[in-house]
Amino acid sequence: MAYKNRHILVANKLLVAMSGLTRWTKRADHYRYEQHHYNIPTCFTSFKWTKSRIRHVLTLLSYADDQGKIEFMEDTELASSAHTSVRSLHNNLKTFESHGLLRLVRHFPGVLSIELTDYLENYRDLYVDGASVVSKTGYTSIWHDLLSELLTLDNVNALRLALRTLVQVEKDIHVQSHDQAILTYDEIKGFLPKYCGHKLAIQKMMDRLKFLKVSLVEGSRHFLNVVKQNLTLKKRVQDITRPVLVELTLDKSQDSKVIREEERSDAQIAWFELRKRVGEFFDFDALKVSRESLYSMSDTFGASAFREVLADLKQAFLHHREDLIHSSEHQLFFNEPILYLHQQLKHKVEKLTIA
Known part of the structure; x- marks a missing residue:
């Protein structure tokens, strides 16, 4: 199985919409409608959420990158991950596309690219407000093992x-x-x-x-x-x-927040260890890699993969020392360190899953 996110972030409004909006709207002195309360877009309530549709959306979110894109993916893998048939997947993707949930590109029989529509707003409940990003009703982080359990509920x-x-x-x-x-x-x-x-x-x-x-x-x-x-x-x-x-x-053992905090701590320690080891022949602080970027990579790929990539990088530094900056293979690390680490992590995880 190819790479999937380890912590899947899902807007609460989407989880509520998929579970079904409550009929219990009357309160003692008012009415409370969940579509309004959770700011649920019409595209999430314009069709019936069947078991296969819930499974397919959760699976798409587990594969999507931070822009809500899944590029050049086999339909058989998506269907297998969701525990559905390929035919069911194609029928639901057609429904999702017609209701504005996603955009679908068929490159070749069995090969798809998918872009989730308005990913940050619809699927993460994140909105850009000037220079900051705000959330209205929040999102839930789901550990990938827990998501696997959800997908097997009959x-x-x-x-x-x-x-x-x-x-x-x-x-x-x-x-x-x-x-x-x-x-x-x-x-x-x-x-x-x-x-x-x-x-x-x-x-x-x-x-x-x-x-x-x-x-x-x-x-x-x-x-x-x-x-x-x-x-x-x-x-x-x-x-x-x-x-x-x-x-x-x-x-x-299935709580994404608890697991994420432990992994983030491990990732930060691994980064500081690398900084300490190679700081004698390179100004590590010049890279300007934020703690939030380290956390994001740890959440997406896992702390173990992150440590392995940093261990490979540390060995390269110790072998080449100051000359590493002239290496074409590592040039991207000095120019765009986050992009370099992201590429190495993706390659590392894909290699591990194939093995």
Whole structure:
């Protein structure tokens, strides 16, 4: 299998749209419509999100670069990664293109290039505001192993429930720093089809999500402790019709944020080690490589691949010393270090996956 991103960044509004917009819109003193609340574009709600369509969009996001482009990709690989047929992939790509989600180029039978439309705004929820970039309702980072688990869920409603839980974990745990994420029965029942809204049916679907630790909030004291620790939940439970709360935590081995922070630390240490080793015969600070660039490369390719590329570069420096700057093979590193590292990382990962 060819290279895929290790941390897949998906706009919360897309995850909500794919899970299904809630029918539970009425609140005590107002109505709340998710399409407006999450700023969901019409292109995400103009067709039905089937299991294969959800799988295909998640797969495309795992292969797309930071501009939302996938160049010269075999359709068989995309279909295999999504656990669907090639025919299903082509039918869905046609649907996505007709509704404005992407632009498709067929280079040769079985070879495609794809560009996700308005990638930053639609798929990452990032907007350029003058000199800064802002997010309206945020995005969720999904670890590639967890994405693989999502793609193997056979029950479409379990998949939809999984997408919602990831959004809630991002909001409650990663943004608001609570110990658990909370979903109410009304919230779950609101976006699932009516035929699977029974509590036992929901519990069975929850059991399919092996990457989650799930427990019911039981007893008045437990309920009060949970509500007092979560101010947004206090507002949400004022409107619920059925007092059932579900506590959720993500297994740390599948938590993209936890894994990403560890890998970023490793990548930064590896960069400083290289800087220390070759600083005696080259002004390393002149390269002006930002910490954010190091983090981005670590997120995309993984810290292990990043360390290997830096180890190769360190050996080249130690062998050639000052003369390395005249090497045509390494000239790009001195002129455009980020581009050089990106190219080397992509080549490294592709080589490892082929082997």
